[in-house]
Amino acid sequence: MTPFLAGLDLGDYGVIALIVFVCVTIASVGSRQQVNLRHLDRKLDALLQHHKIQLPSRVSPEVRRMAQDPQQKIAAIKLHRQQNPGMGLAEAKADVEEAAA
Numbered sequence: 001m002t003p004f005l006a007g008l009d010l011g012d013y014g015v016i017a018l019i020v021f022v023c024v025t026i027a028s029v030g031s032r033q034q035v036n037l038r039h040l041d042r043k044l045d046a047l048l049q050h051h052k053i054q055l056p057s058r059v060s061p062e063v064r065r066m067a068q069d070p071q072q073k074i075a076a077i078k079l080h081r082q083q084n085p086g087m088g089l090a091e092a093k094a095d096v097e098e099a100a101a
Helices: 010-050 061-068 070-083 089-100
Strands: none
Touching: 061 070, 061 089, 070 089
């Protein structure tokens, strides 16, 4: 029985190397975009803070009122998700807990 790689020609190794190079390059570009987004986010936060600009709350007054009552916190999260379609549970929970604080 011959090993799997023994049946490959030199050109096959070149194709494999090219595929690996392309995959690594694509992963590197995606990673760099994430770094750029975080950098822009920090700059925007600094500008907002410098100019003393407060972003409007994403939580409606009804959700904010419900969030104040520990008995209704789950209902507040559920309502917040209904008011914001596509929002994940963790993000909604964080918004409601921030509104309760």
